[in-house]
Amino acid sequence: MAETTKAEELAKKQRDISVSEFFEKNRHLLGFDNKRKALLTAVKEAVDNSLDACEEADMLPEVNVELIDMGNDRFRAIIEDNGPGIVEAQIPKVFAKLLYGSKFHRLKQSRGQQGIGISASVMYAQLTTGRPAKIISKIGPDKPAHYYELKLDTANNKPLILKAEEQEWDKPHGTKVELDLEGSYLKGPQSVDEYLKEVAIVNPHVTITYVNPKAEQIIFPRATDKMPKQPAEIKPHPYGVELGMLLKMLGNTEYRTLQAFLTNEFSRVGPGTAKQICEQALVPPNTHPKKISRDDAEKLINAIKNTKIISPPTDCISPIGEELFEKGLRKEVNAEFYCAVSRSPAVYRGNPFQVEVAIAYGGNQPAEGTINLLRFANRVPLLYQQGACSIYKSVTQTNWKPYGLSQSNGALPTGPVIIAVHIASVWVPFTSESKEAIAHYPEIINEVKLALQEAGRRLQTYVHKKHRVKNQLERANLFERYIPEVADSLSRITGESKDKIVKKLNEMIKKSDIQQAIMEMETLKGEVDEDTSTKASTKAANGSENHDED
């Protein structure tokens, strides 16, 4: 008796939890753990959306970001783009309904994946300041601009429209979001400033204008007018499908036989492969997909595993490209040597992916301390949870000593270096919804390592050359200092004139080492930093002013 009472009591407390309520309590899952990160996440989600929209509409993105300090740890974040705009009816859902979006139900490389981001930012703003999000969007020059003030009904995961009106907006098309939220602004490695700079590195086709809370304007100009290749949408590859997903696909399909379902809903499955899978699973190919039981579905999964299926097409990936990745790094980082490597696409669990690595060496970067690792997934910078990321793992597992960087066991190498790693995929396997770290798939780690090694070899060539030139100059310098001493000793031994000996030895040194070193020096562009002192003294000692390579 007592038990039923208890159960009944408990039953009274049990009710639906809305997604919004869940996230309200678990905001850290979405990247709103603390004030500083919240500000970054809000900007990040809005910028990601803007860039995705511009690229899908094939428009060169121009994004304005403005942060205004309103005191009391409150900030107004304004993000404006020149994208295609959003049709009026969709605006409330896009900004004030969680898990609403175009990107979840497809396999295509894009920044956003789940349709949580921007509405979560709206919700966070509403929770911390009580103020609605203000959105204005226009879809064409001769269309009106629509202005909305929106809140999110967290109990029902529905938009609350506080104000909706048509407004004048001098832009031909685009969207502008304004959020008031609690946050904190600090510069440094996990700041909005850093985030936008990194966005500019991996999106060389984007121009960003940024005004930070200190009212400093920073412009990240585009380095190319070439839009990235539109990534193609692909169907899932059988190797990447799990039981739950297969059951869902079976339930949703329009096709009426298993064979048709397999050949049409998956990539790389032809009639032959479909038959093979059915035979393996002992399920007739003409079975209606909706009538396939859970057990048969499991058999199908096993059959897929045992069937040889060619890898998914890889043209669905849009890499940055070696040239543009290097350009992007070059315009945002002042270094003396740059290189970039794009691997060919590879596959993990049926999902195509591609790894790219760019390295910037020397210049203004501090020679002490570990290297600066920049991680990117589908052109989005990853600023948090570095240690949990497979990119970090790949970098630490690579032996950097042969490439001229020092490294203690299992740690990041040290040196004046930025290593930027980009992974593009139709489905980037993040370790959590806040999309901060990439899961440890051996295929991914391996590809990253191969890319790092390739880039490392190019770095090595440069570093070694630099060392050689430096040594040569030091050597020449050393000899010049020794010459008067040797001449003095020789003159004391033999009675010959010291000046004559000095002159002759100096002639020898000019012919060989210095000349050679200076010639090599000129081939190394932008060589300005630590060698200046050596060069200056060499010049002085040489008495020649004609080697002005700076």
Place this chain on the structure above:
Amino acid sequence: MQKQSTETRKEKEARNNQDAKKELVKLGYEVIEDINKGKNPHIELSVRGLSNVIYDKESKTLALGDKTAQRFFFNVAHSKKFLQTLEIAAICKTLLDVSKHASLRDVFYMAKRTIPNTRINVVDEQTESDKAIEDLELITGYSRENLNVNANKMGSVAGKVIVEDAGDTIDWSKLGSGGWSIPSNVENIKFKKVDAKYVIYMEKAAVWERLHEDKFWEKQNCIIMSSQGQTTRGIRRLLQRLSTEHKLPIYVLADNDPWGWYIYSVLKFGSISLAHMADEMAISDVKFLGITCDDVINYDLKRHFIKLTDKDISRLKQMQNYEWFAKHKGWQRQFKMMKDFGAKVEIQALSSKGISFISEKYLPDKIRKQELLD
């Protein structure tokens, strides 16, 4: 007869000095010739070190092989040594010009200075100038004494011997508790009376003082000689002269460890770093008296074992492989015993048997029984 020979020796020294100076000047002109030809200036010298040391089985001494090395000025690894060699050569030339002698330490300070506009010193440590002097010995073919450079006085001697040095007559038996301190250059010493049956040379001054206090040399009718640590050239040359001119047996008393044994090796066969002077320095008649590993057992010294360090062990291995020891069964047996002990013993361990045990029992017994290692 004797007088004549002394004068010859003085004349010989003067002639040697002149010849050494000529060699230095020749070296200078060879370098200048390179410079005039536009060639990388270089100095050629024999390689020093085990790889270029030949053990002459007949004379039982070490000699330098004919491997030579070139030291170039325009070579980062060489240029500093190149400069050091020439600088020391210039210093020696000056010393010879004014007929003055300098110690190794003097030469170091004469060479030490900072090169203008750098933090580089021509020489940083005395070992560098010492090495340069050894190099010059190789290059000129004359010993450093001929270059007017003397080693520090480091040793003492006592015994019933009368010598004449720089015009003074010295009786080694009448010099109080300190004994006579051996000069670095003993070429000009004239022996006037030598009344001794043998010479004991020991590596430790403390042991020498013990024996001197006990008047060991008087009781046993011998000469006792010591240095502090490695045997200086003056001492080696003096021992050699006593051995060849007066046919006295030379016995070595050293610690029971690889370093003590190496002192014996240097006396007997010559040293690796000075292999070029082996014929002048090596004393093939020298014998090792103790402390042997057998002594450790016979005199019950195991209680005073000191554990061998890693350095000791590797030194022991090196010595085991030296050509002059490799086929010597007696020594190989000693090496093996020490290895098995894993420990070494100091001479002073004998004092545990009584303060004068060494002079009253150990040494007389060993010499009477002729328990010696060749």
